[in-house]
Amino acid sequence: MGHSLIHNLQANIVAVATIFAIQALPAVAQQAATGDVPIERQKILKDPGVFGVFTIFKLRHEWNNVPSAKRKDAAVEVKKLIEKHRDIVLVDLYLTRGLEANSDFFLRVNAYDLVKAQIFMREFRSTTIGKNADVFEALAGVTKPLNYITKDKSPELNAALGSTAYTGDAPRYAIVIPVKKNAEWWNLPAEQRLKEMEAHTAPTLPYLVNVKRKLYHSTGLDDTDFITYFETNDLVAFNNLLISLASVPENKYHVRWGNPTTLGAILSPENVIKALSE
Numbered sequence: 149m150g151h152s153l154i155h156n157l158q159a160n161i162v163a164v165a166t167i168f169a170i171q172a173l174p175a176v177a178q179q180a181a182t183g184d185v186p187i188e189r190q191k192i193l194k195d196p197g198v199f200g201v202f203t204i205f206k207l208r209h210e211w212n213n214v215p216s217a218k219r220k221d222a223a224v225e226v227k228k229l230i231e232k233h234r235d236i237v238l239v240d241l242y243l244t245r246g247l248e249a250n251s252d253f254f255l256r257v258n259a260y261d262l263v264k265a266q267i268f269m270r271e272f273r274s275t276t277i278g279k280n281a282d283v284f285e286a287l288a289g290v291t292k293p294l295n296y297i298t299k300d301k302s303p304e305l306n307a308a309l310g311s312t313a314y315t316g317d318a319p320r321y322a323i324v325i326p327v328k329k330n331a332e333w334w335n336l337p338a339e340q341r342l343k344e345m346e347a348h349t350a351p352t353l354p355y356l357v358n359v360k361r362k363l364y365h366s367t368g369l370d371d372t373d374f375i376t377y378f379e380t381n382d383l384v385a386f387n388n389l390l391i392s393l394a395s396v397p398e399n400k401y402h403v404r405w406g407n408p409t410t411l412g413a414i415l416s417p418e419n420v421i422k423a424l425s426e
């Protein structure tokens with residue numbers, strides 16, 4: 149009896165201490181603890197350990213039978229959904245209709261926790277447009293610190309990477325290219341892979357001024373090794389960049405380079421859905 153009294157007393161002390169600990173947190177930290185702070189775009193797009201989920205959609209014919217007022221409301225519905233989840237995911241939409249055969253639009257969802265991206269995508273699939281679209285391709289990956297072109301392993305290229313900024317006009321296009329390498333690549337000695345990646349990096353440096361890039365690692369998370377994502381306003385430069393990379397020896401190890409390569413216009417989510425509602 150005495151023992152259980154002491155036990156209860158201890159439990160109460162712990163509970164009260166926990167309440168005080170939460171109340172003592174500054175307002176911002178409290179918000180962070182409850183997940184009330186919107187995700188910071190610049191930060192999540194730079195951080196390692198961020199999951200990227202790319203989902204490419206093709207609208208069904210039934211979409212045309214949705215009453216036009218409801219199709220128009222679809223843009224507001226998606227906007228509201230993105231706002232609802234702005235504390236846990238960063239969502240971007242891209243318009244591919246008119247450029248691609250197998251898709252009309254795609255989403256990129258960035259999240260610190262993959263489950264949060266999954267929750268968002270599940271809810272998206274329940275919206276009017278989500279219910280009227282089929283997934284053509286879905287890819288998941290995670291961002292990581294540099295493997296090869298680091299300060300220690302490749303100081304000159306690392307410095308060049310850090311010292312050249314994007315100076316082009318605001319990008320109007322995004323391109324997603326999945327890349328997979330063969331077993332021979334993964335069995336090369338580390339020094340050899342470093343050399344190959346230096347040969348990859350050298351010809352790409354002139355394009356830093358007009359192409360923005362982002363790399364997600366997918367090995368084991370998906371049937372590809374990498375999801376490469378680019379933004380540019382200069383598609384001719386981008387075409388030349390790909391031609392340069394086609395002729396570096398690293399390309400001999402690729403078993404997937406695209407398939408699909410997806411080119412879309414960068415628009416606000418609302419404008420993507422509006423364009424598809426016309």
Ligand code: HEM
Nearest residue numbers: 294295296297298325327349352353355356359361374376
């Ligand atoms: C401005 C243009 C580009 C620059 C500056 C660039 C630079 C780099 C650098 C520095 C790395 C090494 C990252 C590390 O150290 O871990 C890398 C990796 C990679 N890049 Fe590029 N790149 C560019 C364009 C492209 C393009 C167009 C593709 C192909 C579609 C591509 C595909 C890849 C892939 C798949 C990796 C990972 C390779 C691996 O870890 O085995 N890159 N890039």
